[in-house]
Ligand SMILES: O=C(O)CCC(=O)C(=O)O
């Protein structure tokens with residue numbers, strides 16, 4: 331495998347070195363998230379010693395550490411997850427797909443879904459003439475050095491266009507997005523615009539995935555009320571990552587999250603919800619000829 335081009339620390343990348351935590355969050359976050367610090371330190375050390383974490387045994391260490399942080403906090407922020415060209419390809423694809431459904435093309439449910447909730451399922455992009463780009467390959471390739479082998483689930487992955495009236499309330503994806511059958515499952519959330527200041531990011535509750543695993547699931551799309559969340563996560567750390575183009579938020583499908591509340595949303599925020607499973611039997615089903 332050739333050296334990956336997307337690690338934030340590599341020369342000529344988007345110029346904002348490091349994987350996470352984001353520099354803007356500073357020391358307070360370092361103290362509260364020991365495992366973030368651990369991953370960050372490992373990569374910083376590798377950068378300092380010019381060691382490529384994907385060679386000389388670094389790959390396993392990087393993946394283990396990233397997965398430890400995911401296991402501990404339920405999310406990680408990855409700077410420079412995608413390169414500018416890759417983001418541009420996704421932006422172009424999403425723009426074409428939304429233009430098609432906004433013009434009433436494609437199956438009725440797809441048109442209605444995009445209009446009412448902003449969702450545009452990847453499995454149906456072909457129905458609106460946009461099935462020409464291999465999103466699964468891109469996301470799986472970029473996620474590999476971070477979380478190991480994974481498979482995108484196209485029928486549970488989507489572009490989402492959030493406007494002032496289409497924001498999503500508190501929920502977990504295991505029931506809300508019906509990913510429970512794909513456990514372990516990670517949402518590779520990639521905004522196609524900068525988020526957190528002018529357009530809404532995601533608000534996520536640190537460590538909530540561990541608690542939510544022992545809470546009965548709800549019917550699909552049924553969220554949790556603000557009162558419920560306040561009562562059950564009174565002292566938890568809420569994170570609202572500011573993400574630039576190319577950055578990603580990876581989170582466990584049991585992590586409690588919602589659209590960042592924002593008083594004023596000018597325009598629309600489009601993002602990719604690329605859900606991947608780490609289930610070994612889905613990644614490598616017995617008796618199936620695997621993708622190379
Ligand atoms: O786009 C949002 O604000 C919410 C997204 C979400 O809930 C998800 O990606 O699972």
Ligand SMILES: [Fe+2]
Pocket residue numbers: 501502503506507587
């Ligand atoms: Fe979600």
